[in-house]
Amino acid sequence: IKHDHQKQRPPGPPAWPVIGNLHLLGKLPHRSLQTLSNKYGSIMSLRLGQVHTLVISSGEAVELLLKTNDTVFASRPKSQASDIMSYGSKGFAISEYGPYWRNMRKLCTLHLLSASKVESFEGLRREELGRVVESLERAAAAREIVDVTRVVTNLIERIVYRMVLGADKDEEYGLKEAIHEGLRLAGVFNLADFVPCLARLDLQGHKRNSKKQSKVLDDVLEKIIKEHEEAINSNTQKGRQEDFIDILLSLMHHSIDGQDYGIDRTNVKAILQDMIAGSFETSSSTVLWALSSLLRNPRVMKTLQHELDTVIGTKRMVDEIDLSKLSYLEMMIKETFRLYPAGAFIPRESTKDVMVDGYGYYIKKGTRVLINLWAIGRDPKVWSDDAETFCPERFKDKDMDFRGLEYFEFIPFGLGRRGCPGMNLGLITVKIVLAQLIHSFNWELPLGLSPNDLDMSECFGLSLPRAKNLLAVPTSHTI
């Protein structure tokens, strides 16, 4: 039994009645919380509305808290929007830690996201990328200004939709809009998540919107699943590549390798949503931040293009098998993740009371934990005074992998048992798209804009995308 004086909560700013510290978050909470952490420390307590929250802002603090307490911090906070839109947390990305989550996650890692499955979609990625290169060739010939944000977002969207749902149904069913709106609602600030007694009043109308959106999304997914079922029943699906729906439907009806996951149609739809939500914005915003950083740093662009020319030559497309030989590309992508994480925070929740060794801090069960990836990547104690400078070479002599196994200051895919299950898929997609776009084209900013003028501001949501679309002018480089 611990005495109260030993149960010390980590330091943090004084909280107001009802709203607690909510007023301190501002429009870009990762930045506001970074500033506050400089004052209160890299393990900081906040009260967001009525929710006790811990903000973690250094690799050292991540190690201290999560290395030995992985299971204690392995849950996720619920949110009204994602609860409504994912059929009461029927997927696994936001479900609470426990047997249900474990079962769903195992299903996905084994049957959807395994190395061999990821590899099996290589042709699809190549085909979609080839199409984009062709249309950019036309733009290059005409010296057009290209809306790179639109091009990259569409490309990743098509890759993801074809892999997850099969044929590209976005136009026909309004899938794109439904997903975009769903992701927006899942990332929006909702007072009801922090002041639960106000939830019933739905002051911001988010509950109503989420319910409406959940119905729209469900209708679209139902239509696409029914088409798959009809094709399976009439045996007309033969000859086309199995997508995630086919795999999930087969798991719904059979046990495979003695494992029966016990999933129903609702699980299938929730998993599909998780796969789309997990892969789409994360990959496209990473590619766009990388391209923006290259345009801002012509030296880095040149070095990367030189590596591509040396390894690939100038006469063919990049193959996925080439990727392991592109070490500068890898460092450049690491540097992109350091400065522009796919989401500003990793959200977790504690599953029991715990004492933090070394500090004597006491953290209660149900505490929300926000790991501020954005602040961790810019910590001058780790990344030195030039932490804000984009310099891939800083990874040269560090054997930091992407998984944060040893280095807790670089964890772009999170860590431990709750870490990202789509890492391989995400990395391959980001790498092949970037490698091909830089190998095929020279990129310049539109006339009159110098590298230092390029706007690098971000906006906050479920992910952390560029605030403004990236515009650039391609000219042919190879082939």
Ligand code: HEM
């Ligand atoms: C550039 C690409 C990506 C990045 C940077 C990224 C990053 C992350 C991060 C930081 C987390 C939280 C991990 C934690 O709590 O420790 C996460 C979780 C997750 N990611 Fe990714 N991700 C990417 C791509 C993908 C892809 C392609 C998929 C699936 C198709 C995916 C599916 C998921 C899922 C389902 C979770 C929740 C896992 C759980 O709660 O058990 N991600 N991702």
